[in-house]
Amino acid sequence: MAPADAARRLLLLLAVAGAVLRPAAAEIKQESFKDDSRGTILFEKFGFSHRGSVSIALTGAKVVSKLAKPEPAQLGFFLLSDEALFEAIYEQPPPTDLNPNPDPNTGCVLNSRYVIPLFTFGDLDATGNYSKTFPVSHPDEYSLFFANCAPETAVTMEVRTDMYNTNPDGTKDYLSVGQAPxxxxxxxxxxxxxxxxxxxxxxxxxxxxxxxxxxxxxxxxxxxxxxxxxxxxxxxxxxxxxxxxxxxxxxxxxxxxxxxxxxxxxxxxxxxxxxxxxxxxxxxxxxxxxxxxxxxxxxxxxxxxxxxxxxxxxxxxxxxxxxxxxxxxxxxxxxxxxx
Structure with missing residues (x-):
């Protein structure tokens, strides 16, 4: 085979491969957790525009605790920007009449003023399912977290997350603002x-x-x-x-x-x-x-x-x-x- 013919066949093969392959510009995650007792779980980070949204579908959520049954409000999802990360970690819980000098290590991040709470397990239906799309009003780069503030508690669930920005023509762009080009x-x-x-x-x-x-x-x-x-x-x-x-x-x-x-x-x-x-x-x-x-x-x-x-x-x-x-x-x- 002549070198020129080999070069032409290689270029033809590359052209056919480029025509057959379909472009992909999305990252939709579906995660499964079984008896997970971690206090915080990071799902992903995404840069939102002023028309951004977070869609979360939760199925089969179950909670098992070695202690008393935990409050559903102690488990939930929230958004947190990088700028507010350290403030949320080291935030002093607000004093109350029963606890005028709260311990900073006993607070729940879901109650922090620096996070954007989405929902808690108190919003789940009787079968442990939940699905909703949350608009992001303030454009920034946020990380999606799950928080488990209940001690000695394990969670079993399946989570599907969609993060996207809506284009002016109504289509969804699943790439972060900084990753669009x-x-x-x-x-x-x-x-x-x-x-x-x-x-x-x-x-x-x-x-x-x-x-x-x-x-x-x-x-x-x-x-x-x-x-x-x-x-x-x-x-x-x-x-x-x-x-x-x-x-x-x-x-x-x-x-x-x-x-x-x-x-x-x-x-x-x-x-x-x-x-x-x-x-x-x-x-x-x-x-x-x-x-x-x-x-x-x-x-x-x-x-x-x-x-x-x-x-x-x-x-x-x-x-x-x-x-x-x-x-x-x-x-x-x-x-x-x-x-």
Whole structure:
């Protein structure tokens, strides 16, 4: 099979797969709990607009306590924003006539002024079922919690949660406000990767077929961590340059390895630190910025790597004259390639 035919079949396969796959932009969760005695259960976090809603369907709820039968109002669901999280945790319960000095560890979070209560087990029907949709009037990023303030109490239930924002045309958007542009970003970069792959296959397997040897096919199929071998190779090249008399070629290899090392380190730091910082400091409405930054850095990294190590008949790193040979020897003697 000719390389050009293989490239065309690969592109055709990708096009068919893209046409068959159906897009998904929703996350509807259904959880089951059996004899769960945790005091607080986090379901999910969601960024709401001014037209957001929370739909909760509870079925088969049962409560088992080792002590007296608990009050239904001590078990329920609520919303809590990140800004009010610590205030709700360390809130002092209000004093009463029976308890003028309440213990902060004995209060129930369902009674906190910092949470948005949705419903308690006192609202369940006789079969332990409940279903309702709650509008979110104040736009923000909220976390949905279940609270069990009754001591020595276990809960069995099935919960289905739907969180969404309503679009102006009445359709439901199940993506958080900050995640709404993410499918478009991923689709854009997916098309970019397909175009990049097609261009690479054309340049290496069709337009420049003589330079695409078997070793390049092997390199394309391997994805290895070469960060530490690169450092070792640079040191070995430095030592060998002192004895083999090929300073210019060695300097060219050192230059290539140093560029590769710097780019890999920069890419790792950017995607692991800068992107994480963007996720942390940006508002929930702009959470997509971190995704876009990571995808841009990844595509730039891939393109730079393919450009550096593209197969060529006469590599520019090895096409050196005598003057460059002498300059390379001077550079190596001065040891300018320390990391």
């Amino acid at each position: 993410v499918p478009t970003i991923y689709a854009f970069f997916a098309l970019g990767y397909v175009a990049f792959l097609a261009a690479w296959l054309y340049l290496t397997l069709y337009h420049n077929r003589l330079s695409a040897h078997r070793i390049h096919h092997l390199m394309s199929s391997c994805c290895c961590a070469v960060l530490f071998p690169v450092v070792w190779s640079m040191r070995s090249l430095r030592e060998s340059s002192k004895t083999d008399g090929k300073a210019a070629r060695t300097l060219a290899k050192l230059t290539l390895f140093r560029q590769f090392y710097v780019v890999v380190i920069g890419y790792l730091y950017f995607t692991r630190i800068i992107v994480y910082a963007l996720k942390t400091i940006t508002n929930y409405k702009y959470r997509w910025v971190s995704v876009a930054a990571e995808e841009v850095a990844t595509m730039a990294f891939y393109m730079f790597m393919f450009y550096m190590f593209k197969p060529a008949e006469r590599n520019q790193y090895f096409a050196l004259d005598d003057d460059e040979e002498e300059a390379a020897e001077m550079a190596l003697r001065e040891e300018e390639f320390e990391l």
